Amino acid sequence: MTIATGTVPTGAGVCLTPPPIPLLDLKAQYLGLRDEISQALHEVAHSSTYVLGPRVKEFEKAFAAHVGARHCIGVNSGTSALHLALIAAGVGPGDEVITVPMTFIATTWAISYVGATPVMVDVDPVTYTMDVDQVERKINSRTKAILPVHLYGQPAAMGPLLKLGRRHGIPVIEDAAQAHGARYQDAGAGTLGHSGCFSFYPGKNLGAYGEAGAIVTHDDQIAARLRSLRDHAQSQRYHHDEIGFNYRMDAFQGAILGIKLRYLEAWTEARRRLAASYLDRLADAPLQLPTEALDRRHVWHLFVVLHPERDRLRDALEARGIGTGLHYPVPVHLQKAFAHLGHHEGDFPVSERIARECLTLPLYPEMTEAQQERVVEALRAVFREEQV
Known part of the structure; x- marks a missing residue:
């Protein structure tokens, strides 16, 4: 599988790989x-x-x-x-x-x-x-x-x-x-x-x-x-x-x-704007997108999508400089620490599906429009070029 990575031309005619987009940027x-x-x-x-x-x-x-x-x-x-x-x-x-x-x-x-x-x-x-x-x-x-x-x-x-x-x-x-x-x-x-x-x-x-x-x-x-x-x-x-x-x-x-x-409400509104943009721009992508219930205010701590080939998708995004996360890849009932509860695979099918397919995309208040654009374009490129 060939992975294409984007480049940015400089004034001297040299192309540089753009910096990665992190899942979270606490330094900013x-x-x-x-x-x-x-x-x-x-x-x-x-x-x-x-x-x-x-x-x-x-x-x-x-x-x-x-x-x-x-x-x-x-x-x-x-x-x-x-x-x-x-x-x-x-x-x-x-x-x-x-x-x-x-x-x-x-x-x-x-x-x-x-x-x-x-x-x-x-x-x-x-x-x-x-x-x-x-x-x-x-x-x-x-x-x-x-x-x-x-x-x-x-x-x-x-x-x-x-x-x-x-x-x-x-x-x-x-x-x-x-x-x-x-x-x-x-x-x-x-x-x-x-x-x-x-x-x-x-x-x-x-x-x-x-x-x-x-x-x-x-x-x-x-x-x-x-x-x-x-x-x-x-x-x-x-x-x-x-x-x-x-x-x-x-x-x-x-x-x-x-x-x-003092800044939490402004940060929350920034998260909500970014989440709304993802939902709009990825509406036609082959992903299960998250949903905000009508009677609730979602604060988008994490923006988690589902895809049946999650690991391939994650690797392809990583190759394009897009950081992602997994929240959470092993549900509690299948953790070794709770084996004494006697649960088995298949007991909680919705949780198990989320665990298999979840992928967290970058989303944080300091994220720029250009950074989000790169995430969306990287996703589109993966779906277009790699049949994920």
Whole structure:
């Protein structure tokens, strides 16, 4: 198979290969914020308050307001957020939590951490979020929580899920790790259920410069317990009321996130414009394109297409200088770590198809029109020249 790569002529008559288009460009984002970030880090260092402290409190207050929650509790990762949220919901050994296999594995790690069992339902073939119709038949006396995932930046069908949870007396905990600023109808993702869990891993729409996460809730008592649990379960210094954790957010991350939060809405709108452009320009391509449900605001953390020859397509794009990603190539129920659940290939066909065919195209707020043009043209060239 012959791969053609584009070139750019220079004034001296020499043709140069254009720079690759990355899947994500964190450096470009940093360069636009460098002075503000440097000043904030200097202020934290000068204060000598490195764990929690005023910068974390300021960010918690601002993020709660941004998503529309009463409380935000900053922690050290999105995984820790999920873990504490399950504890605060009363989930423990012997319990079951209904979730999905098409997710990053941290969703199910948290269930295992509390000694509970992940019970899987497949995802909807259009939105790739929890298939509500499959949930009720998995509910039994051991079910203590429902944990939908707002995958790729689109909220799950929270209305029907909350109705189902209320009918059975089961809390709904939102994995909103990829859904900063997303909305279901008129409510912010993460604010509809018992609690909502966010990740601020560097590649997220709102990313730290390291690990960080948060839990949001409207409930004063839940918030108080979460603040205690993240800080060694201290009711007062050196007095520990239960088994706690060192899940505190550090002050540098709080400062960085506080600055970046000011730009999140503009970045989200840029993502939405880029996604709309992809959807328009690739409408006739032999790909299954993602869909934004009418009652939801998708924030396009990832732009994921499906193709039956995904690996060939990925290799051909890579040869043309286009970076891509796989989110996620092995669904949770087929991971070796969860072999004890007894699942087999074919148990969740929609998730398995997404895993086989998913390909993430470059999309980030700093992406230029020219860069997106190169991605689209590279795709068209692959389909035209290589019969992929």
